[in-house]
Amino acid sequence: MELMTVDEVAEALRVPVATVRYWRAQGSGPKFVRIGKRIVCRRSDLERFVEQKFAESA
Template sequence: MDDDPWRTTEEVADWFRTEASTVRYWRHAGIGPRGVKIGRRVLYRDSEVKRWEREREAAESGAA
């Protein structure tokens, strides 16, 4: 079992309770979690999504 699974754009959107189009915009603008294009899909490592989430939390709290 993979301890750092891949997530689809839709799964990342669900994680943050937003639309897939928002996650695609974040990626295009360079402000979202780093994704990897595999075939026709962009996938995100679970650890990368969590890293980005922690970074955003720190920025919001002024700790960054």
Template structure:
């Protein structure tokens, strides 16, 4: 059994919606609103609960970066 548990170390960390909201310093409701509007990072639903892969959060944050200071991405 220890071998199977050791393999879990290769899995990517997952964030809860509360973890993500705390990291981004926004209310959980904002994350939910972003999801309703088709914005925000992709999520995985496990057991009816949302989880966010760290790589998806990083990718989404990168997509939010301004191309020039003071000028947001088009359509954002």
């Protein structure tokens, strides 16, 4: 399982870090969890989020 930080998710999606943080606060982005002091997302959750966005736009 590959875990990604907020910065890594923003880089992968080519969006500002602030956008990912906003999505996280609104509960509208990929699922994030706190592990210790780090906030992370599973790569599979990010991929599912992107696929869902493609499906919604079709």
